[in-house]
Amino acid sequence: MTSAISRPQTPASSAPTRLIATDLDGTLLRDDKSVSDRTVAALAAAEAVGIEVFFVTGRPARWMNVVSDHVHGHGLAICGNGAAVVDLHGGPGSHRFIKVRELPRTAALNVVTVLRAAAPGTSFAIERTGGLHHEPAYPPLHLEPGESVAPAEKLLAEDSYVVDQPVLKVLAHHPDLAPDAFLTLAREAVGDRAMITRSSPSALLEISGPGVSKASTLELCCAERGITPEEVVAFGDMPNDIEMLSWAGTSYAMGNAHPDVVAAASGRTVANNDDGVAVVIERILERHGQAN
Known part of the structure; x- marks a missing residue:
C-alpha cells in the first residue's frame, strides 16, 4: 500500500x-x-x-x-x-x-484440528521460546529453516522433545484463500479458543492464547x-x-x-x-x- x-x-x-x-x-x-x-x-x-x-x-x-x-x-x-x-x-x-x-499446548492442538477441518490445505508452524518448528508443507516465508519438521500434531505432542518450551503462537498458512477471508473464516471456526490475527500480505494467520x-x-x-x-x-x-x-x-x-x-x-x-x-x-x- x-x-x-x-x-x-x-x-x-x-x-x-x-x-x-x-x-x-x-x-x-x-x-x-x-x-x-x-x-x-x-x-x-x-x-x-x-x-x-x-x-x-x-x-x-x-x-x-x-x-x-x-x-x-x-x-x-x-x-x-x-x-x-x-x-x-x-x-x-x-x-x-x-x-x-503462552498458548497452552492442548489449546494449540485443538486449534490445529479445527482449522484443518474448516480450511483444508492449511499448513502449520509452531513458534516456541526456543525456535520455529513447522510442517513439511509450510512455505519458507522468511527463508528460516525449522528447528524440526513434522506434522503439527507431532510437534505439539506431549512427548515432543521441546515440550518444556512454551508455545508462543501457532502460524497457519493457506495457499489459496485471500488473507482477510482466511482470517474471517478462522475466527468464526475457532471462536474464543484463541486470539487470531494477521500481519503478513499473504494468507498467514498468527494464533495466540486467549486474550493475548x-x-x-x-x-x-x-x-x-x-x-x-x-x-x-x-x-x-x-x-x-x-x-x-x-x-x-x-x-x-x-x-x-x-x-x-x-x-x-x-x-x-x-x-x-x-x-x-x-x-x-x-x-x-x-x-x-x-x-x-
Whole structure:
C-alpha cells in the first residue's frame, strides 16, 4: 500500500505522552527493513526526555536484531503479538524473556484440528521460546529453516522433545484463500479458543492464547509503570495492531496501513518509507519542549 496523505493528521489530546508503542514492519521500519537515521534520532530524543519507547511486534525475539542497537533505558520489547516481553540489552543473540504468555499446548492442538477441518490445505508452524518448528508443507516465508519438521500434531505432542518450551503462537498458512477471508473464516471456526490475527500480505494467520494481543500485554507493561492509556501514543499498519491502536489514548495508522487499521486509529501519519513514526515523535517533542 502507498501513502494516501502528505502530512500527519493529528488527533487532539491533552494528556502528556509518557510512552510510545510502535509496531516494526511496515511502521517503524522502511520496506527494506532498515531504521532511518531520522527515526533513530527521534527514538533517542524521546527517551532522553523521559518518554519510554516500546517496540511492539509480531516478530519473534530472535528477529529483533534490526532494532536491538536502538533500545534505550529499559530495553524491553513486546514480541510475538504480545506472547512475550523480551529484554534486548546485550545485543543480538543475548535477549532474555521477561514475561511469557503462552498458548497452552492442548489449546494449540485443538486449534490445529479445527482449522484443518474448516480450511483444508492449511499448513502449520509452531513458534516456541526456543525456535520455529513447522510442517513439511509450510512455505519458507522468511527463508528460516525449522528447528524440526513434522506434522503439527507431532510437534505439539506431549512427548515432543521441546515440550518444556512454551508455545508462543501457532502460524497457519493457506495457499489459496485471500488473507482477510482466511482470517474471517478462522475466527468464526475457532471462536474464543484463541486470539487470531494477521500481519503478513499473504494468507498467514498468527494464533495466540486467549486474550493475548499486543494491546493486552502493553496494558500489563503500562500498569506496572503507572501509565494510563491516555498517556500512550501507538503506531501500526496491519490488523494485528488494531487492538493496540484502539486501546491507546492516541494512535496513528501509517499512510500505508490496512483499511481496518485506518478505521481503528485516532489519527494518521505518512507512510513508513516517509518516516511517519519519526514525524509524529518530533511533533510530540516540540509540544514537550513548549510544556517545559
